[in-house]
Amino acid sequence: xxxxxxxxxxxxxxxxxxxxxxxxxxxxxxxxxxxxxxxxxxxxxxxxxxxxxxxxxxxxxxxxxxxxxxxxxxxxxxxxxxxxxxxxxxxxxxxxxxxxxxxxxxxxxxxxxxxxxxxxxxxxxxxxxxxxxxxxxxxxxxxxxxxxxxxxxxxxxxxxxxxxxxxxxxxxxxxxxxxxxxxxxxxxxxxxxxxxxxxxxxxxxxxxxxxxxx
Numbered sequence: 001x002x003x004x005x006x007x008x009x010x011x012x013x014x015x016x017x018x019x020x021x022x023x024x025x026x027x028x029x030x031x032x033x034x035x036x037x038x039x040x041x042x043x044x045x046x047x048x049x050x051x052x053x054x055x056x057x058x059x060x061x062x063x064x065x066x067x068x069x070x071x072x073x074x075x076x077x078x079x080x081x082x083x084x085x086x087x088x089x090x091x092x093x094x095x096x097x098x099x100x101x102x103x104x105x106x107x108x109x110x111x112x113x114x115x116x117x118x119x120x121x122x123x124x125x126x127x128x129x130x131x132x133x134x135x136x137x138x139x140x141x142x143x144x145x146x147x148x149x150x151x152x153x154x155x156x157x158x159x160x161x162x163x164x165x166x167x168x169x170x171x172x173x174x175x176x177x178x179x180x181x182x183x184x185x186x187x188x189x190x191x192x193x194x195x196x197x198x199x200x201x202x203x204x205x206x207x208x209x210x211x212x213x214x
Contacts, residue, residue, distance in 0.1 A: 092212030099208035107195030109168030
């Protein structure tokens with residue numbers, strides 16, 4: 001198949017005839033553009049409400065409690081981004097989270113993946129940087145901008161399937177327990193991102209608890 005550059009003005013119609021079969025295809029740039037824009041508008045998910053956030057000063061008690069839990073503690077290595085994927089639960093209406101760190105702060109943000117839930121299992125994904133994480137997700141869906149600055153909050157425009165509930169900001173989780181909740185907007189998977197990509201030297205010990213309520 002050869003490529004032909006056909007000058008085209010507004011409202012013009014291009015007719016392409018096959019030398020082999022004689023079939024004719026009629027292309028209208030205006031109609032195709034309108035169709036594509038219409039599909040794109042349909043694919044846009046509804047806006048997400050902001051979360052409810054609060055802090056508590058009982059960091060020692062929280063760390064001691066989470067330290068005894070099987071999956072209540074992990075190390076986020078320098079330069080890494082850990083994403084905790086939490087599916088909506090059929091018996092729940094709201095997701096809740098709590099977390100704290102030893103000695104140093106960490107970036108944290110919440111996103112939502114509008115996708116069909118096939119399992120209620122919570123999974124953890126580790127990336128060596130926010131850029132690498134973007135590349136991995138682009139294998140599934142096209143069109144994500146860079147994640148942004150953890151210092152100022154991420155300014156990413158997520159794909160049509162993803163929505164931003166709270167951008168990634170550095171949190172003083174070494175001083176206070178950071179907690180929050182968000183009412184389910186529908187079926188999907190919450191992405192809780194713990195971002196240590198800005199740290200070149202320090203690993204962060206993370207204590208966290210995530211659960212749903214009805």
